[in-house]
């Protein structure tokens with residue numbers, strides 16, 4: 001293995017992720033693990049040079065104060081105590097709050113002088129180590145992966161491909177709610193350029209059939225999520241002898257779904273919900289990475305820039321932007337308007353500046369006039385927001401001439417549309433998506 005590692009044991013601190021990033025900023029790879037890791041599990045992790053026990057206010061579980069297992073101190077691996085707890089007061093990391101720079105300096109002596117860790121964390125080494133670990137875990141068995149074309153699943157596919165080649169089976173389900181050109185791009189990159197085993201399922205008719213007449217947003221999400229699992233399951237059953245499932249889990253997913261000490265923010269699943277008789281062992285090589293690191297990993301693996309720096313796109317896709325009961329003609333208008341918006345944002349360099357931008361088509365019409373005749377058509381709503389963590393968002397102030405150009409193009413090129421509006425609502429009170 002090429003990289004040294006510092007393990008952070010989570011004793012209920014809010015600063016675990018800042019600490020993990022501070023260690024990585026020193027050039028040393030770090031992983032966050034639950035407080036009750038056993039000595040055996042710890043020693044099974046590659047190249048562990050030191051342990052930081054990070055205590056905090058969430059150190060009470062079921063009324064009992066938690067602690068690490070005493071056997072950890074017997075492993076011979078240096079342990080540093082940090083945190084709020086009086087018993088763990090060697091370094092009070094909470095005084096640094098989110099100041100990664102200050103925290104970095106505070107832990108530097110432990111990492112380098114006591115643990116003698118080498119600053120050898122970089123994406124090249126990370127990829128090399130993960131390739132070795134994946135090969136060790138999977139052997140000559142087969143891995144199945146739901147490849148949506150999003151950043152996480154794409155980077156995971158490229159990494160697994162490098163590790164196990166044609167023992168990887170990617171399934172791309174087109175639910176008919178993808179953006180223009182997106183499924184085609186997945187096929188081009190993974191099947192044509194990277195020669196991956198890619199099973200492409202065009203399930204448009206199935207999804208749109210089930211969604212017909214369904215206007216309630218939650219109901220729509222449930223149908224799309226549920227059907228996605230069914231289609232994926234059908235494909236999984238067709239393939240013989242699959243033992244592993246690749247999951248594009250990344251660290252924020254784990255943090256948001258609740259670690260042992262953190263409360264659930266929102267439940268996250270990628271391809272959860274598969275039936276019990278389809279049990280796979282998981283392969284999750286990205287689960288200790290933050291989003292920017294996942295992108296860096298994708299670049300290291302040679303994925304195209306647009307794929308790695310793609311803006312977030314919700315699982316239910318255009319389904320939550322074609323408001324109310326989805327119809328094929330309105331979905332077509334939405335897809336074309338979205339493609340124009342993306343093209344113009346890229347031309348103006350806004351694709352690198354704005355966090356998320358998209359169009360919405362509501363399920364009502366308004367009166368207009370075209371070629372001296374009355375029209376009765378849909379509006380297109382443009383939304384462009386900036387955010388750090390998607391929990392709150394502010395509106396991007398787009399230059400007027402760019403908005404005018406986009407408006408003119410949508411009105412000229414998109415069928416059945418006679419108005420363009422710009423959504424000025426921050427989150428809160430709105431959410432980023434409309435449904």
Ligand code: XMP
Pocket residue numbers: 312313314315316356390427430431432433434
């Ligand atoms: P909201 O609308 O809740 O969105 O402000 C916050 C961020 O999450 C994305 N989003 C989703 N992502 N599955 C996803 O993978 C979903 O069901 C989903 N719903 C919203 C949204 O695009 C925004 O970036």
